[in-house]
Amino acid sequence: METYYIGIDIGGTTCRVSLGCVVDGTLEIIKKMDTYTTQSFTVTKMLENLRSDVNILRRELTIAAIGISCGGPLNSKDGLILSPPNLIGWDRVEIVKYFMDATGIPTRLCNDANAGALAEWMYGAGKGTDSMVFMTFGTGMGAGLILNGRLYEGASDMAGEIGHVRLAAEGPVGYGKRGSFEGFCSGGGIAQYAQSVLLAKRQQGLIIPWAQDIKAVSAKDVGLAANRGDSTALGIMDDIGKNLGIGLSMIIDILNPERIVIGSIYARNVNHLYEPSQAIIQEEALMYAADACTVVPSELGESIGDLASLTVASYFYEKELMHEK
Template identity: 50%
Template sequence: MSQFPKYYAGLDIGGTKCAVILGRLDSKDASFEILYREAIDTDVSVKPEVMLDRLDTLLAPLFKEHPIAAIGVSCGGPLDSRRGVILSPPNLPGWDEVYIVERLTQKYDVPAHLQNDANACGYAEWKFGAGKGTENMIFCTMGTGFGAGLILNGQLYAGTNDNAGEIGHVRLTDMGPAGYGKLGTVEGYCSGGGIAQVGRLFAHAAIQRGTPPSFCKTVGELDQITAKSLSLAAQNGDETALLVWQEVGKYLGRAMAILIDVLNPERIVIGSIYARSGQLLRNSMEETIRSEALIHSAKVCEIVPAELGEKIGDIAALSVAIL
């Protein structure tokens, strides 16, 4: 008798929303079909146990309707994936030492697994997306933050205490936009907030020269600049916006060169902002990689946008269930 289809549940726990997902695998080579998804607001004013009880009201009925084999939990770090404990994520105040895996296994009598969101997304892209078929792949988040999930020799690599892949914390310059509380980091230049910071610097200089860009006419509008507004302006040919993306691409290239030199991957998959605006970054990124990365390592590594799109969070949580 075939083992398939198999049913899995996923919990995607974030600082704004928490989602419960039900997925089905019809074969070992198929991707997840999402059968159910329901999200609720994350209420940090209540204890974690209260939020988990609310998620149980969505999760419990699924176990009555389907033979769910396992549960996957994706959550921002820090966490301890081996013990299944959420430690103290900055976007989840009060979630200190939450033994979520123990709670789920006791309540539902199935295996449960926990991973940080970058690792979960990396595993999902490797298993079902742009990294499929590779042995050594890096997935880079490029959204609110900038981190990496590492697939090395065909396995997820999380490090000694789940902190591997924190490329966003690496300092590229002594001065520059701040990320992780440090000036000039990868996250400071290449996250959504970092790109906006670069945009403000360039816009302010243009205004002072008497040539304000289309996306920011006055100093009073500087705080309204976002990565999205910069992308739209660049796509419409705004010279200042194009220079911003060229600058960001240069620092993204430096970050990619570090990953290429240290880990020698065959593919780097970049999500979120790169998946939407990669054409604005690619030329300066590739030029920097050519000048800074080891030539033979760079030759065997391709850099591509993520494929799972807006559903990556759902697929990531489900993917943790099959780790």
């Protein structure tokens, strides 16, 4: 008998509802509903849109659970969204109660990094491990922790906020802190760092062809230039890889995971970031901990948002609801 789940992915840019089913140990997306632009709707109207889509998907199917993935801060225990900085107006939204009252279906809320960790652990690059870390490395830097076969969320849903850790006294600003892990290893952080390098070169009289407008240079621009073999871009990526290695070394020493799965920018630039980060890990991390851990790119790619919310539902159902029965 197939088990069906509904996932709700709530992001700062878009929101979407999807339907999925686990077949032979693989989570398959059956249907994706329309994508809504988050800031185009009030919170009340967005919830109505999402509820309508949920009702459409459950008309002819028995849904085991609903999973909601959303950026933090959250209170997952009480099912509350607590004013995430990229979700203006979403202040203490009782989203789990809203969908349980509307549908009667068990519903679980999880922050996006934790949801991504569950997805990669159950169906992606972390499958088969008992302890792993998933790192976002996109617009921001966050992590989801799977420890001893279970999601670890911490005392107040703040476990895995590695982007806030300071790697250096100076450096790009991320998570409100100069020299933070997010400052060096995120889209915005890479752009800041690249712009500072490019500005220094221009002050020396050097013009980099791909960076005529320095203030507009993005992490994507750096990656593309590095792929073309540009020495400046390669140097920037090497520096980012080294700082990534410093952060990874701390994670390896503290948590001793079997695997670290990194998404987004790392997955797209692994050929530039892997070697410099590994060189630092070999220097900085404890030998036995480093030897036990592999660092790999995410396998779920651009579908991770939909898969993550569905995985929250399947994990909640399999690990919690089925256990209660």
